[in-house]
Amino acid sequence: MKVSNISSKKDLLKELEDFRERYSNLPFEAILKQDILRQGIQFDPASLQGKKFKKKDYFIFTFDHVALEEQSQSIRFQMPEEIRIKGGHWNLLPTIVSVRNNSNSPYIVKNHEDYLALFFETEKLADIELPPIPEYYRHSTKAGKSPGEIAPVIEWGYLIYLTVFRNCQYFGREEECAFCDINHNYRQQKNQGRPYTGVKSVSEILEVLSWIDKEDSTAKTYTITGGSVTKDLRGKSEMDFYYQYVQAIEERFPNRWLSKIVTQAWEKEDLLRFRDTGVKVYHPNYEIWDPRLFSLLCPGKERYIGREKWIRRILEAVDVFGHSCVIPNFVAGVELAKPHGFSSVSDAIDSTKEGIEFFMSHGVVPRFTTWCPEPFTTLAEFGEQTLPPLVYFLELLSSWKAIFESYRLPVPPGYGSHGPGQAVFSVSAFMDIIGYQASNPSKAK
Numbered sequence: 376m377k378v379s380n381i382s383s384k385k386d387l388l389k390e391l392e393d394f395r396e397r398y399s400n401l402p403f404e405a406i407l408k409q410d411i412l413r414q415g416i417q418f419d420p421a422s423l424q425g426k427k428f429k430k431k432d433y434f435i436f437t438f439d440h441v442a443l444e445e446q447s448q449s450i451r452f453q454m455p456e457e458i459r460i461k462g463g464h465w466n467l468l469p470t471i472v473s474v475r476n477n478s479n480s481p482y483i484v485k486n487h488e489d490y491l492a493l494f495f496e497t498e499k500l501a502d503i504e505l506p507p508i509p510e511y512y513r514h515s516t517k518a519g520k521s522p523g524e525i526a527p528v529i530e531w532g533y534l535i536y537l538t539v540f541r542n543c544q545y546f547g548r549e550e551e552c553a554f555c556d557i558n559h560n561y562r563q564q565k566n567q568g569r570p571y572t573g574v575k576s577v578s579e580i581l582e583v584l585s586w587i588d589k590e591d592s593t594a595k596t597y598t599i600t601g602g603s604v605t606k607d608l609r610g611k612s613e614m615d616f617y618y619q620y621v622q623a624i625e626e627r628f629p630n631r632w633l634s635k636i637v638t639q640a641w642e643k644e645d646l647l648r649f650r651d652t653g654v655k656v657y658h659p660n661y662e663i664w665d666p667r668l669f670s671l672l673c674p675g676k677e678r679y680i681g682r683e684k685w686i687r688r689i690l691e692a693v694d695v696f697g698h699s700c701v702i703p704n705f706v707a708g709v710e711l712a713k714p715h716g717f718s719s720v721s722d723a724i725d726s727t728k729e730g731i732e733f734f735m736s737h738g739v740v741p742r743f744t745t746w747c748p749e750p751f752t753t754l755a756e757f758g759e760q761t762l763p764p765l766v767y768f769l770e771l772l773s774s775w776k777a778i779f780e781s782y783r784l785p786v787p788p789g790y791g792s793h794g795p796g797q798a799v800f801s802v803s804a805f806m807d808i809i810g811y812q813a814s815n816p817s818k819a820k
């Protein structure tokens with residue numbers, strides 16, 4: 376998919392400086408992080424040679440702007456999962472950012488003297504650290520698989536991401552969410568000859584978790600997730616399928632890590648056994664607030680469950696898991712995607728803000744990830760997409776922060792530390808802004 380609205384290099388610094396002044400309610404680290412997530416990043420291949428670091432495990436989606444087959448051999452499967460930017464031009468606090476490969480991005484990582492740095496053109500912006508390889512990655516399973524294939528970590532080692540079903544039974548443009556590349560990612564990985572397990576077995580998950588249990592003290596949370604199951608999977612219903620993993624993990628390692636599930640919106644009665652077995656946080660992702668866009672961009676969810684029922688189930692899940700422990704995601708920026716999306720940033724923000732306000736008023740804390748226009752999604756079939764402008768994300772962060780603070784909600788659990796210099800959540804800056812106080816409140820929005 377062609378993408379436009381990449382910042383011109385000469386304008387980038389000025390734009391960032393302007394936003395730094397205008398959005399003093401946000402830490403500047405969050406502003407830069409959102410822009411790197413929005414535009415993606417490229418690497419000079421020499422910058423990665425000879426270095427040891429944790430590479431992208433492609434834990435659920437590609438999160439790349441460029442198809443795997445179009446990536447150069449020196450970069451494909453060589454990029455880090457995340458980078459940590461710090462110091463440099465703006466004396467940044469350490470800030471962790473997920474890596475999305477985009478060979479057109481103005482952000483580029485290169486060697487600088489004897490260390491790595493983030494640049495645009497000849498201007499150095501920040502120093503870079505690469506994520507460490509967890510100790511347990513040295514093992515391999517009885518079936519010869521790497522731990523990063525079965526139980527990878529993201530968020531600088533904090534979150535064990537268990538995509539136990541790497542496909543979705545919502546299939547094709549009539550059912551798949553229009554922005555989602557889970558099925559396309561699976562196909563790309565297989566086409567590249569990667570071992571990429573479609574359905575992970577309970578036993579291989581437990582095998583890898585046993586090493587993490589013994590050898591790792593960084594991971595604090597695990598997520599069980601995967602695609603939707605409309606019929607059955609290996610003879611099990613959707614709920615029974617996902618439940619078997621929670622049950623086995625909590626039986627073997629009770630309360631060892633905080634347990635989260637990312638699934639469809641289920642009825643309260645169905646959620647009780649998950650809670651009683653140890654799940655603490657529930658993510659029934661609603662993706663997009665606007666009713667028209669929900670039905671157009673999430674046709675499978677609309678057809679099989681429906682928006683009204685989805686929302687009712689989210690609200691009722693608070694009775695099961697408690698305030699701030701029901702955390703539906705929305706895909707920030709996709710409200711502006713062509714051809715169905717809003718034509719103005721203010722309309723997109725007004726709509727999503729309404730959703731945030733609605734959920735937070737009921738003790739639900741929606742969070743967001745940053746839309747990445749991957750190449751093989753339904754949206755890619757509509758031709759060139761325009762990246763949402765940075766101002767959209769800054770308005771969204773500002774709205775989210777103001778509403779979150781107005782309801783005095785607790786910090787959502789399962790995301791690690793919060794605040795600038797502390798947050799580990801890497802696919803949006805919502806955790807980076809929690810608790811931030813403007814240095815000059817009179818100028819803050």
Ligand code: SF4
Nearest residue numbers: 543551552555602603
């Ligand atoms: S329900 Fe939608 S977002 Fe979730 S895996 Fe399926 S297609 Fe992707």
